[in-house]
Amino acid sequence: MNILEVNSDEYKRWRDHKLSSFTSDIDKLMVEIKNPRKLSTAEISSLSHIMNQSNLVFFQLGQNENDIRSSLIDLASQFGMSDFEILESSEKSGLTKIEVSTESKEKSEYVPYTNKALNWHTDGYYSEADNPILSWLLYCQSNSSNGGDNKFMDHEIAYILFNDESSAIDDLLSNEAFTIPANMQNGRGAVSSYVFKLLNNKLHMKFSMREKNIIWSEKITASVDLLKSIIKKNEDYQINYKLNPNQGVISNNVIHMRSSFTNTSNKNRLLYRLRSKKRISI
Numbered sequence: 629m630n631i632l633e634v635n636s637d638e639y640k641r642w643r644d645h646k647l648s649s650f651t652s653d654i655d656k657l658m659v660e661i662k663n664p665r666k667l668s669t670a671e672i673s674s675l676s677h678i679m680n681q682s683n684l685v686f687f688q689l690g691q692n693e694n695d696i697r698s699s700l701i702d703l704a705s706q707f708g709m710s711d712f713e714i715l716e717s718s719e720k721s722g723l724t725k726i727e728v729s730t731e732s733k734e735k736s737e738y739v740p741y742t743n744k745a746l747n748w749h750t751d752g753y754y755s756e757a758d759n760p761i762l763s764w765l766l767y768c769q770s771n772s773s774n775g776g777d778n779k780f781m782d783h784e785i786a787y788i789l790f791n792d793e794s795s796a797i798d799d800l801l802s803n804e805a806f807t808i809p810a811n812m813q814n815g816r817g818a819v820s821s822y823v824f825k826l827l828n829n830k831l832h833m834k835f836s837m838r839e840k841n842i843i844w845s846e847k848i849t850a851s852v853d854l855l856k857s858i859i860k861k862n863e864d865y866q867i868n869y870k871l872n873p874n875q876g877v878i879s880n881n882v883i884h885m886r887s888s889f890t891n892t893s894n895k896n897r898l899l900y901r902l903r904s905k906k907r908i909s910i
Contacts, residue, residue, distance in 0.1 A: 631784075632801070632826055634791045643788050649681055650785065652867045658686040658875075664703040675707075676910045683782045684867075684879035691874060696769065697723055697900070700876075704765050704902050707878055708909030712902055713752065713761060717741075726766075726899040728891060739838075743772075743897075746886040748859050749836040750783065751903055754808040757821040760832060760881075765902040767876035772897035775889030777870040782882050783833035785865050787824055789858045790851075799848035800824050800855065807843045823855070830907060835883060859883060871899070880908050 629638045651657065659674045661667065667675070678685040689699075701721050704712075712722025729741040739746055752761030791797055799805065800823035808819040821834050836842050837856055844852050871877065889897055 630826070630829070631787075631831060632797075634797065643791075646782075646784060646788060647865075650782070650865055651682070652865075654686060654867075654869055657682060657684070657867070658688055660688045661703070662690065664689055664699045667703075667706050672706075672910060679707075679878070679880075679908055679910060683784060683882050684780060684877055686869070686875065686877045689874045689876070696767070697721070700765060700767055700900060700902065704878070704904065706910065707763070707765075709763055709765065709878075709902065709904035709906055711905040713905070722902055724901045724903075726901050727897060743775075743889050743891065745888040747837040748779075748781075748856075748883050748885045749838065750833050750881050750883055752881070753821075753834045753836045753842075754811075754816070754819060755834075756819055757803060757825075757834075759905065760827075760834060761903045761905060762827070762832060762907040763878070763880050763904045765876060765878045765900075765904075766871070767900045768871035768873055769898040769900060770873055770896060771871060772889035773892045773895045775887045776897050777868060777887045778877075778884055780867040780869075780877070780879070780882050780884045781859060781862075781865060783824075783835075783880075784831050785862075786833070786855065786859055786883060787831060789862055789865070790855055793858065794851065794854055796848075796851045797824070799851035802845070802848065804845055805848060805852075806845060809841060809843065823852075828907070830880075832907075833881070833883065837885075878908065 631639055633639055657678055659671060661671055675685050714722050715724060718724045726740055728743050751764050755761055803822050804820050805823045810818045823835055825832050891897060
């Protein structure tokens with residue numbers, strides 16, 4: 629099925645099923661994993677079902693996981709994740725600590741490494757159009773005393789809701805929909821990209837609601853404003869959850885955001901993140 633053919637009967641059946649099967653019930657989206665290094669058949673079945681339905685799945689690990697870093701790499705590999713993004717702040721494996729940076733002024737200029745709110749976005753929206761981030765894993769080692777909640781929205785649902793209100797989806801399929809200016813600090817050149825694109829017959833999204841360092845094409849202003857409004861107002865299709873220690877979420881790079889948070893002397897928010905250039909396959 630080609631979901632870009634929005635007037636086809638197949639699209640309409642897919643749309644109806646997608647919306648009717650949506651759930652924000654965390655109990656229905658969470659799978660308890662006994663051994664992240666070797667998933668059981670039952671765990672794989674549950675994880676696969678939820679992922680195929682929602683493009684994300686939450687997981688709960690046990691309290692006594694010794695080497696959590698290598699366990700997360702092993703877990704991700706069983707989801708088909710590989711070709712991990714390596715940043716200056718990453719470990720050699722690609723695992724990155726997401727915490728308030730107090731050591732590097734350069735790192736603290738990036739919002740994820742502060743306690744500020746993160747607006748709706750997909751990961752790697754600034755990456756080259758032909759080398760996108762297709763999936764990610766986020767794991768909570770410790771959470772904050774206040775705030776730090778996440779909201780998630782399946783990008784396929786955002787796509788559907790846009791098509792329900794507009795016939796201008798071609799605006800968001802354009803390879804010139806937005807431009808990320810060059811970053812002189814890390815040597816990255818300017819990048820122009822689409823918002824939605826079909827990759828291997830699966831819908832992918834690149835998007836940010838940030839106002840800084842993103843330039844939208846003036847030709848598609850109305851469509852961009854509509855998409856932003858759809859994401860913000862459709863709370864019935866959002867999943868709102870604050871990860872607890874030993875919990876995580878894996879997704880096909882769905883849209884997500886984070887509220888601001890407060891650390892205390894004995895409770896600091898620390899998450900681990902993996903980004904992959906491969907879509908989840910489990």
